[in-house]
Amino acid sequence: MKAIILSENGGTDKLVLKEVNKPVIAPNEVLIKTKALSINPVDGFVRKNEVYTKKKLMPQPGEEMILGWDVAGTVVETGTEVTDFETGDEVFGMVKFPGHAKGYAEYVAAPADHLALKPSNISYREAAAATLAALTAWQGLVTYAKIQPGDKVLIHAAAGGVGHYAIQIAKHFGAYVIGTGSAASKDFILSQGADEFIDYNREKFEDRVKDANIVLDSIYGDHILRSINAVKHGGRLVSLLAFFESEIAEKAKAKELLTYRIAVESNGDDMKEIAKLLANGELKSYVSDVYSFEDIPKAQDKVDGGKTRGKIVIEL
Numbered sequence: 170m171k172a173i174i175l176s177e178n179g180g181t182d183k184l185v186l187k188e189v190n191k192p193v194i195a196p197n198e199v200l201i202k203t204k205a206l207s208i209n210p211v212d213g214f215v216r217k218n219e220v221y222t223k224k225k226l227m228p229q230p231g232e233e234m235i236l237g238w239d240v241a242g243t244v245v246e247t248g249t250e251v252t253d254f255e256t257g258d259e260v261f262g263m264v265k266f267p268g269h270a271k272g273y274a275e276y277v278a279a280p281a282d283h284l285a286l287k288p289s290n291i292s293y294r295e296a297a298a299a300t301l302a303a304l305t306a307w308q309g310l311v312t313y314a315k316i317q318p319g320d321k322v323l324i325h326a327a328a329g330g331v332g333h334y335a336i337q338i339a340k341h342f343g344a345y346v347i348g349t350g351s352a353a354s355k356d357f358i359l360s361q362g363a364d365e366f367i368d369y370n371r372e373k374f375e376d377r378v379k380d381a382n383i384v385l386d387s388i389y390g391d392h393i394l395r396s397i398n399a400v401k402h403g404g405r406l407v408s409l410l411a412f413f414e415s416e417i418a419e420k421a422k423a424k425e426l427l428t429y430r431i432a433v434e435s436n437g438d439d440m441k442e443i444a445k446l447l448a449n450g451e452l453k454s455y456v457s458d459v460y461s462f463e464d465i466p467k468a469q470d471k472v473d474g475g476k477t478r479g480k481i482v483i484e485l
């Protein structure tokens with residue numbers, strides 16, 4: 170089968186199209202014939218990061234490193250212990266994250282409990298999009314922050330992959346949503362359901378918002394310190410990047426915040442909740458660009474640029 174292997178850590182020139190063996194499934198896995206994949210900022214991070222590839226992907230001697238976790242496709246084989254899926258099912262999920270899922274391939278071996286059935290009303294590209302990014306938004310707002318109706322929720326990078334799902338999920342739970350982005354993203358962020366928009370180039374978000382029940386922060390640097398100012402005393406602060414240590418921890422403690430530095434995890438039950446919202450139209454994937462399998466390096470370059478609107482998807 171065709172796969173895009175990572176020949177060594179580095180730039181997107183290290184992503185190389187190669188013929189490799191089809192994966193052999195374990196008893197708890199299904200074999201998916203891939204129809205669509207999606208790309209995340211973490212793909213580029215891992216591509217450059219030797220420590221990550223050694224510790225988390227742990228390629229065995231002679232084994233090719235293959236990035237990618239977000240898969241949608243058709244089940245062509247089921248392991249002996251699999252009861253939830255059968256051959257011919259259309260499925261999607263974030264597979265084996267943060268391990269070696271080998272998603273950039275024509276066939277992917279996926280644990281059945283990382284998957285959900287693809288709703289019939291959405292395309293494979295929309296399904297592949299709603300995996301790592303949608304799960305992060307779900308786990309951040311629902312599993313950790315325990316979002317409630319009427320919560321005021323500030324979502325940073327609201328035009329991006331995680332952000333556009335986070336707006337829609339927060340609205341599903343009856344929250345009041347404020348999204349941050351550049352001026353060019355204003356209409357898009359409001360179209361996703363946000364009640365207010367803040368242009369980060371023109372206004373300090375913490376000058377406008379000081380009483381959020383929940384802030385979802387996904388921006389590097391001292392941004393998290395500024396986000397602490399936007400949460401009300403005793404509120405919830407979810408970080409996708411910063412760790413709550415030293416000055417950040419002290420400041421959060423002084424406001425008695427509940428703080429969560431989350432790392433998204435593969436979870437079929439959460440995928441099924443996302444599938445329900447996709448099926449009833451409350452959650453929609455916005456796919457801004459679609460690339461061919463051979464153009465995965467170009468797709469990674471685009472995501473590395475940090476200006477993605479919604480999601481970038483690969484179609485096979």
Ligand SMILES: NC(=O)c1ccc[n+]([C@@H]2O[C@H](COP(=O)([O-])OP(=O)(O)OC[C@H]3O[C@@H](n4cnc5c(N)ncnc54)[C@H](OP(=O)(O)O)[C@@H]3O)[C@@H](O)[C@H]2O)c1
Nearest residue numbers: 210305326328329330331350351354387409431432433477
């Ligand atoms: N810990 C975890 O488990 C986890 C999971 C998923 C993602 N992440 C991390 O979270 C971050 C976001 O992920 P993603 O997939 O949503 O990324 P993404 O799709 O690449 O996000 C791009 C968006 O970020 C916006 N943006 C850039 N700088 C901004 C700023 N200062 N304020 C507000 N918006 C800004 C851009 O909007 P404009 O074009 O309008 O500037 C763009 O729409 C990434 O760093 C990713 O690695 C972590």
